Amino acid sequence: MSVTTLIIVHTVSLFRDGLRLALSSTPGFSVVGEASNGQQAIQLVDQVDPDLVLMDTDLPGVNGLEVARVIKRSHPHIAIVLFGPVQSGAFVVKAIRAGVAACVPPNIEFADLLGTLRQVRRGEYPINDLVLASPEVAATVLEAFRQMVGDDDIQTIFSPLSARELEVLELVAAGHTNREIAARLDISNQTVKNHISSILRKLAVNDRTQAVVYAMRRGWIKVMLPNG
Numbered sequence: 001m002s003v004t005t006l007i008i009v010h011t012v013s014l015f016r017d018g019l020r021l022a023l024s025s026t027p028g029f030s031v032v033g034e035a036s037n038g039q040q041a042i043q044l045v046d047q048v049d050p051d052l053v054l055m056d057t058d059l060p061g062v063n064g065l066e067v068a069r070v071i072k073r074s075h076p077h078i079a080i081v082l083f084g085p086v087q088s089g090a091f092v093v094k095a096i097r098a099g100v101a102a103c104v105p106p107n108i109e110f111a112d113l114l115g116t117l118r119q120v121r122r123g124e125y126p127i128n129d130l131v132l133a134s135p136e137v138a139a140t141v142l143e144a145f146r147q148m149v150g151d152d153d154i155q156t157i158f159s160p161l162s163a164r165e166l167e168v169l170e171l172v173a174a175g176h177t178n179r180e181i182a183a184r185l186d187i188s189n190q191t192v193k194n195h196i197s198s199i200l201r202k203l204a205v206n207d208r209t210q211a212v213v214y215a216m217r218r219g220w221i222k223v224m225l226p227n228g
Helices: 013-024 038-048 064-074 089-098 110-121 127-133 135-148 163-173 178-185 189-203 208-217
Strands: 004-009 029-035 052-056 079-083 102-104
Touching: 004 013, 004 038, 004 110, 013 029, 029 038, 038 052, 038 064, 052 064, 052 110, 064 079, 064 089, 079 110, 089 102, 089 127, 102 110, 163 178, 163 189, 163 208, 178 189, 189 208
Parallel strands: 004 029, 004 052, 052 079, 079 102
Antiparallel strands: none
């Protein structure tokens, strides 16, 4: 079994201790460092290069969102999970723009947190589930994206993506997981992963969110509000 290395970033030492003990006793996870503020977190990531960063948003000095931006800029392969106000559309927008893979409430049950961490390590973006689960959050997020891709900013240049890749990217933008995309398009999960890898390579971006924003800015794809 491959082991997921992670660091914990939180101001409360007792919280870090409890989380470290719980994760250390869970097969497949290894806590390789801890930090109590944003600057420490950035330095620690440079030193240990973990697979995942589990971090609080409310940090002294540099907050968690800004730390996430810095980490993703220099270590795009590292997945970031934030503790934060998940019912706030404004917060979710900022987290998506920072490249965060998942946001969870501070009072989340450990079993649910573990499930989220495993999703993230599979390359999924549970942050999309937040958008789909709450119409209010969805409206805020999608309105922010619409403002980013207003008619005056759209570049109508030729898309390097194939028709199938654009289809996959539209489903990614709508918040679907790889498995859901595979079912909708009647293709294998591995084929979906191959399409996404090709999309990232062609657009020279680091993650799915960046690919979606890149394509939306150029008018290649549209995002529809989820039903509900």
